Amino acid sequence: MQNQIRVQLLELNENTKSNSIKKQLEIIETIQNDDSIHLKVLSDLFCERFSKSNYTSNCVDGLIYSKLLNSKNKEIIEFITSLCPEGIVPLRSAKQMNYKDLQVLLTQQELVKADQLTQRKLVQLAGVNAQNRNWLYFTDISKIPAQDLQTIDKLWHAHSKGKFGLFVQRQIWLSVGKDWEKFWHKIGWEVNHIPCRYPDEFHWNSYGPRGHLPLFNQLRGVQVLSALFNHKAWEDY
Structure with missing residues (x-):
């Protein structure tokens, strides 16, 4: 053997x-x-x-x-x-964002912490004052540099056996004809049309459904994810 x-x-x-x-x-x-x-x-x-x-x-x-x-x-x-002291994914950022901490969490499969850190970094990249709010409006998404979205996506993809990341989620969304209900079901954010409750009803390992992570709050609507999936970062990616 x-x-x-x-x-x-x-x-x-x-x-x-x-x-x-x-x-x-x-x-x-x-x-x-x-x-x-x-x-x-x-x-x-x-x-x-x-x-x-x-x-x-x-x-x-x-x-x-x-x-x-x-x-x-x-x-x-x-x-x-x-x-490779910096990991295997080039940690490129148009805003000098440090992604070493995210790389470490993903490598160690600390996916709850990695997901939370991803959300914080996206808020920072959009220039949102986290003291006022720690979530994104769809109008914030265009302020996030393409290079940084690509770095975040590559980190998630590389350290999840290719199952997770923004681009994978976008591919699934396109494959179901941009039907959000089908999308939620496909990536495991809803079960029997009931949204999963955070954090216990989500899968925090690489055996979860393809596209399951990172999370975004679908209860606030679809505009943020729609803006992310239509971001210029995915053009010729």
């Missing part, structure tokens, strides 16, 4: 149809955080991927990074921290 996993790991860089994203994630998921042998193979694989001149992170890299960083092997943790 160990040799089989090792062979599968070494084949992860092969561009074959059988080597789909889903299959890669499944292989990586089988590795335990105290399995030093396979973690070492995984770290070598990650180093090879990360060192490529045309490297662009995806959800496979996100899972590898989290697996290595949350392992019980001190040497591997030090290696991965040294290799």
Whole structure:
């Protein structure tokens, strides 16, 4: 079994149809955080991927990074921290926003805190005085830079096995013909047409429905999400 996993790991860089994203994630998921042998193979694989001149992170890299960083092997943790101290997603911001804290929470799968922090950052990016209100109006959305929305989205996507993020939510919304009731049901924000209650009735792990996170309060209406999904950030994204 160990040799089989090792062979599968070494084949992860092969561009074959059988080597789909889903299959890669499944292989990586089988590795335990105290399995030093396979973690070492995984770290070598990650180093090879990360060192490529045309490297662009995806959800496979996100899972590898989290697996290595949350392992019980001190040497591997030090290696991965040294290799990419800022994580695998470029933390770009047009407003000098620091996304390191969000990256850490997502890597550790602290999704309640990550969701709350995401909302606070969006409020700050829109220039809203949080002392007056800690939520967004639809008119605030256009003030959020495209670069920052993309960074937030890439962080969520990379560290959720590709299931979460604003762009995924937008894709689902478009796939149901912009029908909000179908959208709420599809992403698990409503059950039997009844809105889920925060926080206990939401899924705070990567096994929740696709597009489930980050959250937005649908009870205030759809204008904020509509503005987000129509933001220029997703043009040619």
